[in-house]
Amino acid sequence: MYISIRNHIILLLIFFTLMPILLLQIVAYPRIHSDLEDVIMDNLEVIGHKQAELVSTWMRERMKDVLVIAANPFMSKSANITKKDEDYYDTVQYLERIVSEYGYKGAFISDNKGAVKVATSEEGTGRDISNTDFFKNAIQGKTFATSVIPSKVPLINEFEEKEVGLPTMFISTPLKDKDDTIVGVVTLRVHVGILSNLMQSYKFGDTGETYLVNKEGFMLTESRFTKQLKKIGRVKTRSTLEMKLTDPETGKLTAGVRQCVAGEDGSDAKGYNDYGGVTVLGVWQWLPEYNWGVITEIDKNEAYGAAYNLKNIVIALLLSIAFPILLVAYLVGRRFSRPILELTEITKKMASGDLTQRVDVKRLDKPLIKDEIGVLASSFNTMAETLDKKMKETAESESKLRELFDSLKAGIYQCEPGVEGRFTWVNHAAAEIFGYSAPEDMIGTKVKDIYVDQNDRKKLLEKLEKDGVWKDFVSFCKKKNGEQFYTERTSNIVHDAEGKPVRIDGLFRDITERKKQEDEQKKAAKIRESEKS
Structure with a gap:
């Protein structure tokens, strides 16, 4: 595919100008993005671990x-206390103060059978908690924390309304007497909203x-x-215990939640x-002592926003400088390539035979006249003048030579080699000998057709x-009209540099009269010999 020098110059200017920006896009940007990804994930993991x-x-x-x-x-004596005991209300006040000062939703103490003996106002006494996990674990001597579960009793919610099923959790521990015997269980109802705030x-x-x-896979905090x-209808009242953390597209637990609840700590920087x-992007950590997972996430677009902005800046920079670069490249390329393109056009015209073409050096820009382009243009004109002169001299010599050949009585020809070869040039004498009115009529005919015996x-x-x-080769030939006659010729074959035959040059004359005289002389000689005998 032909590409002009002007386009070459323009493309080179664009290439070398845009190369630094392209390197920034191809090499620097991915490295910056990778480093930024590492920093973001490190920060996300720090946040997750702190939480x-x-x-x-x-x-x-x-x-x-x-x-x-x-x-x-x-x-210890609260496990069997009753409202009739004088210490009962002091115990209630103590529990109320704990609840108020430390932000609990309630507190109560049960005996070792699970009957609640003393409680804050929110809880009430007389309930049987013997079937609860927090009682069963505490009565066995463990300090135990439940997960976040729905309440079975009405509790005041965030809307100042009583609600059964409000998310809650309990922390319990055994209550022992002075002999270290478990006589009951102390239980605190934790304010789950504090977890959400955390x-x-x-x-x-x-x-x-x-x-x-x-x-x-349910969310335990808001x-x-x-x-x-x-x-969008994913939850009715609150996220806690209502929101199952599934991917809306698949209906399955999200990738982070799925790995976290499987007891794996990890992260995902791909998204x-x-x-x-x-x-x-997410990091997660499983807390086996509570059977909870802590998951920290941030939208990928926001996290990598700086990297995306950098990419957009690079693209905008490319677009903003592309037009002026193209304009400058076009103008510079046009200035330097115009004389060369002019030389190209003139060369094409000269190749087609017009040797009068010249480059107008005066039309070049002054700086270009003195540089290599100006020298090239001047040298080209000198070459063209010399070539034109030589071609005229050659044409003149060829014309004289043709006139000489045409003035000869002998036929001169050139033809293709091979049995089926054709005449490529003949002089006037050759055309006349074979009965053609002009050389052009004979050129192109097959050489073998002039022989009586091919x-x-x-x-x-x-x-x-x-x-x-082959010198003096005599053959019996025929003219265009079929008239037969004798010719004598001398021919030589011409080869190219590789030794292949390219043409045959030859000279011939009509020797019919001479042949008749020779035949008559032979007949006369035979008659004389017969008379002598």
């Missing part, structure tokens, strides 16, 4: 609170959030986006769909292939 540690610390403090209550020497205490970005998840989830169907053509070719020349 997990915050939850663990908070839970340890809650367990410490229940242990402090159980260790109070006045509490998870939302650390803000990162517009979409980042940390939440707790249980073994079944989502940062509960309002949006209500609008996966969260419970809202948004591609997020084997003479083969004999001539074999002789020429062997010796290169």
